[in-house]
Amino acid sequence: MYNSKYKNGERYKWNTKKEEDMEEQKYIIKNVQSFExxxxxxxxxxxxxxxxxxxxxxxxxxNNVLSVKKEGKDIIFKGMCEENIKQICTYYFDLxxxxxQIKQTxxxxxxxxxxxxxxxxxxxxxxxxxxxxxxxxxxxxxxxIPRIKGIxxxxxxxxxxxxxxxxxxxxxxxxxxxxSKASVQDLRSLGLGFRDKYVYETTRKILNxxxxxxxxxxxxxxxxxxxxxxxxxxxxxxVADCILLFSTLKRxxxxxxxxxxxxxxxxxxxxxxxxxxVNKKEIESLAKQKYGNLEGIxxxxxxxxxxxxx
DNA sequence: GCGCAGGGGGTCG
DNA sequence: CGACCCCCTGCG
Numbered sequence: 413m414y415n416s417k418y419k420n421g422e423r424y425k426w427n428t429k430k431e432e433d434m435e436e437q438k439y440i441i442k443n444v445q446s447f448e449x450x451x452x453x454x455x456x457x458x459x460x461x462x463x464x465x466x467x468x469x470x471x472x473x474x475n476n477v478l479s480v481k482k483e484g485k486d487i488i489f490k491g492m493c494e495e496n497i498k499q500i501c502t503y504y505f506d507l508x509x510x511x512x513q514i515k516q517t518x519x520x521x522x523x524x525x526x527x528x529x530x531x532x533x534x535x536x537x538x539x540x541x542x543x544x545x546x547x548x549x550x551x552x553x554x555x556x557i558p559r560i561k562g563i564x565x566x567x568x569x570x571x572x573x574x575x576x577x578x579x580x581x582x583x584x585x586x587x588x589x590x591x592s593k594a595s596v597q598d599l600r601s602l603g604l605g606f607r608d609k610y611v612y613e614t615t616r617k618i619l620n621x622x623x624x625x626x627x628x629x630x631x632x633x634x635x636x637x638x639x640x641x642x643x644x645x646x647x648x649x650x651v652a653d654c655i656l657l658f659s660t661l662k663r664x665x666x667x668x669x670x671x672x673x674x675x676x677x678x679x680x681x682x683x684x685x686x687x688x689x690v691n692k693k694e695i696e697s698l699a700k701q702k703y704g705n706l707e708g709i710x711x712x713x714x715x716x717x718x719x720x721x722x
Numbered sequence: 723g724c725g726c727a728g729g730g731g732g733t734c735g
Numbered sequence: 736c737g738a739c740c741c742c743c744t745g746c747g
Contacts, residue, residue, distance in 0.1 A: 456731065553732040559742050560731080605740025610733080648733045670731040715731090728744085735738095 434575065437497035439489040446511035447487055448534020449480050455535050455716040457658040459548050459561045460568075460585070470582075472568070473504050474541060477575050477582045492577035504539050506662075511536060518710055521702055524680045525710060528717035535712050538658060542625050543618065544585045545659035550610050550646035552654070559603075566602045567591070592619045610646025617644060634663045649692075657708040664708040667699040673711060676718040 461471035468481035571586035599608035653668035703710040
């Protein structure tokens with residue numbers, strides 16, 4: 413009985429996922445609409461997906477490593493999974509949501525949005541873990557995407573759990589408890605820069621349950637949720653809106669305004685000479701007025717379109 | 723090639 | 736409204 417739990421008679425390190433918990437799985441959906449990996453992973457909502465040489469994307473979702481590839485009209489999901497891959501993917505990729513209908517509705521707004529929807533027709537907004545999304549977008553502040561991805565990778569490597577798959581090593585995003593082991597200095601040495609104390613203090617607040625993430629999911633009112641998020645160090649209006657939109661909180665009635673969105677809204681509608689002088693309130697009310705309670709999704713089409721062309 | 727500014731998914735005081 | 740860590744990028 414000296415057994416399968418141990419590989420070559422050697423005990424796994426404490427932070428390695430036990431092999432018997434993990435299983436290689438596969439799930440295929442045929443004839444998909446509104447699902448394009450490039451659009452989904454490169455529209456700026458996530459930081460833990462990378463393109464592989466064969467054109468597939470590989471990412472970490474909770475304690476699972478997933479690979480996603482589009483072949484013709486089919487999507488092939490493979491993974492080293494702890495949970496059932498179909499359930500993971502259905503929830504994470506929000507597969508039960510009818511994007512055809514959403515796109516139809518938004519396309520009627522005007523030709524600008526219609527064109528951006530044609531450009532990013534395969535965008536879907538993910539259900540990302542709330543905790544991971546909070547930390548990731550705190551790190552995103554005044555930062556660029558390659559560096560954000562690097563920092564998150566380093567955090568995971570230092571404090572998350574190891575998963576081996578197909579000869580490669582992956583790391584889960586650390587839990588609240590796991591990340592709470594990092595001191596401000598530890599975080600600084602991983603390259604977080606001035607965000608170190610934000611991540612540290614936010615982690616503490618959540619660890620102490622000054623903010624209860626489970627309870628946040630019970631809150632219906634988006635404004636109340638935003639106010640709660642804004643109490644976290646490092647979370648300002650833009651980051652709060654990203655968390656509301658890209659996490660399992662799943663609010664479409666928000667409109668995160670970054671430099672790209674401000675640019676596109678100014679170019680299309682406001683047309684001020686100096687886009688940096690465009691009032692945020694003006695953009696917010698314009699978005700609400702034009703896109704209604706789907707403004708968050710509209711934001712993603714516009715962002716992806718404008719950003720990709722830049 | 724290297725070295726050096728410039729700026730980046732904002733937030734805070 | 737200016738400072739802020741640090742890395743990546745682009746130019747000379």
